[in-house]
Amino acid sequence: MTAITLALAANGDASHGCEIGQCPPVSYVLVVRDLSVDIEPTIKSLAEQTYPRMEVVVVTASSLETAVAQRLAEVSNLGYCKIATVPSAASYMDAVAKGLKIVEGRFVALVGAGERLKPDHASIHVQVHLALSQTVAMTSGLVNTTTDPSLPPTAAVGDSGKRWIPGLRPSGIVPRLPTVSEPEFARLHDGTVFHPHDTRRPRWSPGAGSMYRRDLLSWITPSGPTALGPVDTDVYFSWLCHNCGGSASIAIQVSLSDSAFDDSGPTMAGTRQQPSTACRLEIARLFLNNAETISWNLGGRFWKVLDKALKPRKSKTLYRRPVVMKLLSDNANGLVAAFGRGRTSRRLRKRLGKKRTRRILRNAR
Structure with a gap:
């Protein structure tokens, strides 16, 4: 496999006034196993992120390295491309694990090939991580649809209201991102719910619907070869992150999922899929x-x-x-x-x- 790192350090509008060094870096890991899936919408949506400090790591087969690099250059003007060679990955999980060894972001999202992210995807997730009263290992958007235009976004309902702890800390006492306005922060405050690690069967969205803390990923990522496919890979990280470090759900749509991570139907209000054997x-x-x-x-x-x-x-x-x-x-x-x-x-x-x-x-x- 070959890992192509696309540095988007200059992403975003300079009028936001964000000092790059003040925003925690975000990394996206995208695995491209073949070119039958159109990655153009995914790359474009990553290039359109408003967040000012991020990187994208694309992991692909060595035989596809030239074709994928050429495709990336055609799709967007990302400016800077660094190519590093890593050992061949036998499974989807192995490819993701190789990408996770390269990332430098404090927060990480796994993006499915074909998935489209809203421009404020990174900003929403990072702002929630920074504003929660307790540190969590994972945030997940619970309003999620496929790319089917006939299906509206559907908001999720929790398993037990007694276990849902609502709200972020007040706007005036938390680190604020310049890419999140006061009205947007108010929506996040009202639509975010904290789930302690002992909450039973929390919901999460597949693929880039979730964003993880890299410090926890560093010790739950398999060190050896595995046979886990895309869905099992997604469930593996989401299940472990929640049970080891707690999670938070965000009742705002952050992505349009049409990716390898999603096998649970056309409309989703978060998934409760339990780990396979x-x-x-x-x-x-x-x-x-x-x-x-x-x-x-x-x-x-x-x-x-x-x-x-x-x-x-x-x-x-x-x-x-x-x-x-x-x-x-x-x-x-x-x-x-x-x-x-x-x-x-x-x-x-x-x-x-x-x-x-x-x-x-x-x-x-």
Whole structure:
């Protein structure tokens, strides 16, 4: 794969008066696997963003590098193009992971080929991140449609009003972006809802409907090859970001989704798609291969989040699957280093029973 980085540092109208160094940088990752999907609307919508400090990383097959670079140059006058070579990616997730290694933005969005963003997409997401009373790992626009002109935007309704915590901090006490006017900020204030990490089944929009904090992505991105496709990739990051760091929904349309990330129907008011089995096993691989790092980041919530992935229902558990048992055995030393032998043994006995736990911890030091 080849990663093409398009720097849009000078994007936006100078009349906004935004000092580039004062706005947190934003990165977009776009994977182009073939040229059968028209990327022109996507690139144009990225070039039209009003946000003053952003970059786009396009990950594509090496054989398509020249064609994609030529297409990008034809579509928009982006001015600066830097090409870097990275190893070939075997899956969609692998391509995204390669792009995430290159990005420099503080906030990141995954854009589906063919997806169109509204010009204030980056500004809306960043302003909400900056104005929330608590830091969240992800913001997501919950008014979303496909490019079908006959279908109107549909606003989402929450699962439980008791768990929805509304509003941003007052305009006068938060960092304000010059690309967001007072009336626009008022709309965001009234239409944004904070979801604590323990909120059950929050909704999110696919693809660029969501924007993530890069500091959290840095430790949840798979380090090895995976077989996850576009939809599983989107669910993987959204599910983990919410359960690890909380999320916020924005009742404003930010994108027109017609991309590989969207398989849930023509009109969407956010999606509640739960991880597939393959996605859940990939989450387990991440947690067990990196138990010390993730336990440090999550504290006492390591096992709670792992349980959400491997025990989707009370009557169903993935802990006893051979692939999970092997992961536990292979990473027994890491679990003991993270939690101590006694606590690890108690946690595993509760989920697997005494016999399986003894087998797993037999050779752990």
